[in-house]
Amino acid sequence: MRITAIRDIVAPIASDIANAYIDFSAMTASVVAIETDVVVDGKPVVGFGFNSNGRYAQQGILRERFIPRLLAAKPDELIDATGLIDPAKAWAAMMRNEKPGGHGERSVAVGVLDMALWDAVAKAARVPLWKLLADRYNGGSADATAWVYAAGGYYYPGKGVDSLVAEMRSYLDRGYDTVKMKIGAVPLAEDMKRIEAVLKLLGDDGRRLAVDANGKFDLDTGLAYGRALKGLGVRWYEEPFDPLDYLPHAMLAADYPGVLATGENLFSMQDARNLIRYGGLRPDRDILQFDPALSYGLVEYLRTLDMLKAHGWSPRRCVPHGGHQFALNIAVGLGLGGNESYPDVFAPFGGFADATPVEAGRIKMPDTPGIGFEEKAKLWAVMAPLL
Numbered sequence: 001m002r003i004t005a006i007r008d009i010v011a012p013i014a015s016d017i018a019n020a021y022i023d024f025s026a027m028t029a030s031v032v033a034i035e036t037d038v039v040v041d042g043k044p045v046v047g048f049g050f051n052s053n054g055r056y057a058q059q060g061i062l063r064e065r066f067i068p069r070l071l072a073a074k075p076d077e078l079i080d081a082t083g084l085i086d087p088a089k090a091w092a093a094m095m096r097n098e099k100p101g102g103h104g105e106r107s108v109a110v111g112v113l114d115m116a117l118w119d120a121v122a123k124a125a126r127v128p129l130w131k132l133l134a135d136r137y138n139g140g141s142a143d144a145t146a147w148v149y150a151a152g153g154y155y156y157p158g159k160g161v162d163s164l165v166a167e168m169r170s171y172l173d174r175g176y177d178t179v180k181m182k183i184g185a186v187p188l189a190e191d192m193k194r195i196e197a198v199l200k201l202l203g204d205d206g207r208r209l210a211v212d213a214n215g216k217f218d219l220d221t222g223l224a225y226g227r228a229l230k231g232l233g234v235r236w237y238e239e240p241f242d243p244l245d246y247l248p249h250a251m252l253a254a255d256y257p258g259v260l261a262t263g264e265n266l267f268s269m270q271d272a273r274n275l276i277r278y279g280g281l282r283p284d285r286d287i288l289q290f291d292p293a294l295s296y297g298l299v300e301y302l303r304t305l306d307m308l309k310a311h312g313w314s315p316r317r318c319v320p321h322g323g324h325q326f327a328l329n330i331a332v333g334l335g336l337g338g339n340e341s342y343p344d345v346f347a348p349f350g351g352f353a354d355a356t357p358v359e360a361g362r363i364k365m366p367d368t369p370g371i372g373f374e375e376k377a378k379l380w381a382v383m384a385p386l387l
Contacts, residue, residue, distance in 0.1 A: 001079065001083055001084045001085050002035065002037045002075040002078075003075075003078070004036060004037050005034075006032060006034050006035070006067050006068070007032065007068060008030055008059060008062055008187055008385045009030075009032060009179070009385075009386065010028050010029070011029050011031050011057075011349075011382050012028055013053060013347070014026055014028045014242030015027065015345060016157060017155070017183045017185075017345055018154060018155045018156075018185065019154060019185065019212070019213075019214040020182060020185040020216035021165070021184075021216050022214055024345075026056075027053065027056065028056050029050050029051050029053070029056075029057055030050060030051050030057040030062060030112050031050045031112075032048065032049050032062070032067075032112050032113060032386075033047070033386035033387065034046065034047045034048075034049075034070075034116040034117060034161070036085070036124065038120075038124045040124070040369075044121045045120050045124050047115075047117055047121070048115075048116050048119055048371070048373050048383045048386070049113060049115030049117075051108045051109075051293060051294065052098075052108075052111075052291050052322035052324055052327075052349075053323075053346040053350065053372040054264070054265075054321075055105075058109035061109045063107055064151060065094075065106075065109075066094045066106075066110060066113055067113070069093055070093060070094055070360075073090070073093040078090050078093065079242055084121050084125065085121055085318040087114060087118055087298065088128050088299050089295070090114075091110065091297065091300070093189055094110050094113060094265075100270075101270075103266075103268040103271060103295070106131055107267035107296045108293075108294050109328070110296045111292065111294055111296055111297040111326060112293070112297055113297070114291075114297020114299055114300075115293055115297060115298075115326050115371070116290075116342050118132075118297075118324075118371070119295060119370045119371045119373070123370040126369050128329065128365060128367055128368060128369060128370065128371075128372065129326075129327040129333065129370060129371050130142055130328075130365050133180045133298075133330060133334055134333040134334070137302065137333070137334060138334055138335055141335065142332050142335075142365075143331070143332045144364070145239070145332075145362040145363060146328060146331050146332050146338055146339055147337070147362055148328075148338060148339050148341040148358060148361065148363050149177075149178040149179065149210065149338065149341060149361070150168075150171035150179045150180065150341055150343050151180045151323060151340050152167055152180065152181065152343070152346075153167065153179070153181025153198070154182050161193060161197045163308070164181065164194055164198065165201050167202060168181070168201055170343075171212060171343060174343060175358035175359050175360065175361070176341070176358055176361055177208060178207075178208045178210065178235060178361060179198070179202075179208065179209060180210040180235075180340075181194065181198060181209070181210075181211055181212070182212055182213075183195070183211045183212065183213050183225070184216035184217060185216070188221075188224060188228060192228055193313075195209070195211065195229075195234075199232065206232045206233030207233060207235050208235065209232075210236045211229065211236075212238035212261075213237075213238065213239055213240045213304075215239045215243055217240050217241055217242075217380060219251060220333075221262075222240040222241055222248060223251070223256075225240065227255075229256075230256065230257065230369030233258065234258065234259075236259040236260060236261040236286075236287050237256065237258060237260055237261070238261040238262065238263045238287075239264065239289075240260070240262075243264075243265040244266070244271065245261060246275060246277075246279040246280075247278070249262065249280055249281065250286060253279070253280035253286075258285075258288055259285050260281060260282075260287070261286065261287035261288075261319070262275070262288070262289060263289040263290045263321075264290065264291050266295065266319075267294055267295040268295060268296060268300065269303040271303045272288070272290055272307065273307050273316075276308065276313065277311075277312055281333070286317065287318075287319050287337070288308070288313070288315060288318045289318075289320060289340075290318065290320060291321040292326060292330055292359065293324060293326055294321075294322070301313065305318070309370060315335050315337070316336065316337040317337055318336045318337055319336065319337045319339060319340065320336065320340065322340060323340040323346065323350040325352055325372050327339050328352055328355060328363070329371055329372070332365050341358070341363075348379040348382060349379060353366050353372050353375035353376050354377055356375075372374075
């Protein structure tokens with residue numbers, strides 16, 4: 001199995017939404033296609049990848065460093081014992097001559113290509129990626145379904161509490177049992193009114209609501225929100241502080257008895273390990289949201305899972321960020337705790353295969369070989385021209 005061509009484009013995912021930290025008015029994503037010499041059903045196998053939301057397209061470093069390194073590698077350097085491309089060997093080729101540290105943008109670019117490589121390998125093996133992963137890394141055991149939650153509740157211009165509640169009701173109508181909303185862009189008292197309105201919709205069941213501050217708070221504000229949330233029993237309180245500032249996380253964990261969630265903006269095993277060592281998080285309750293598409297891909301995510309196990313964490317505490325099909329395949333194949341979902345934002349990259357409805361908060365995977373992008377019509381319309 002050899003790489004014969006790599007193509008890339010930049011696609012817009014601009015939106016008028018905002019969280020506590022940024023707006024998405026100019027957001028873009030890189031999309032890549034890796035063509036191989038393997039032929040299935042009369043056509044060459046092509047793997048596709050893209051970067052998850054929240055980080056911009058990586059076309060510059062893709063074209064300057066990582067795509068040329070993949071194409072320059074000798075084919076035999078990238079092959080496993082079965083003759084298929086080994087994503088770990090491809091990862092090593094892409095990272096040749098890269099110094100350690102600095103996991104900000106290159107991790108995203110490598111993650112885009114890593115996603116496409118896994119899509120191609122699973123297609124060449126003629127199995128869904130979730131099954132390939134279960135067979136290779138999980139003793140052949142894959143979850144029958146995955147728990148997913150609906151992420152939304154962004155701040156829109158002119159959007160009030162009534163619109164927020166209507167949005168959350170629409171997620172319940174589409175089969176989700178748990179929803180997530182943004183906090184931190186308005187004062188605490190105003191956010192509490194928003195939270196209480198959504199809880200009323202949910203029957204005051206805090207376990208069905210997660211809240212996300214997107215790293216906005218200083219220590220005092222984070223503690224104040226935690227104390228206000230204590231009696232509500234929310235599903236989790238997400239990313240209260242800068243993701244690399246571990247001490248405030250530890251201080252909040254000592255003060256807040258509920259579930260904390262973070263990790264979506266940590267892009268390497270080493271940064272994840274520092275969070276586990278110094279962030280005060282509790283393996284019996286807290287949630288880790290590392291996004292494989294942003295953090296050097298699945299090759300690095302497997303290293304992160306090994307590190308977590310060595311520190312006493314179960315893979316079930318991992319619920320990846322991003323709401324994309326790549327992470328969903330990983331969650332099902334490796335036995336994670338679930339996956340984020342974006343029913344209405346970051347189109348067409350958010351959301352899952354069209355023929356896989358959410359039922360009682362869970363989703364069943366299709367049997368399509370690869371990641372299954374072809375089963376999502378609006379996303380496939382973006383990818384197909386790269387063939």
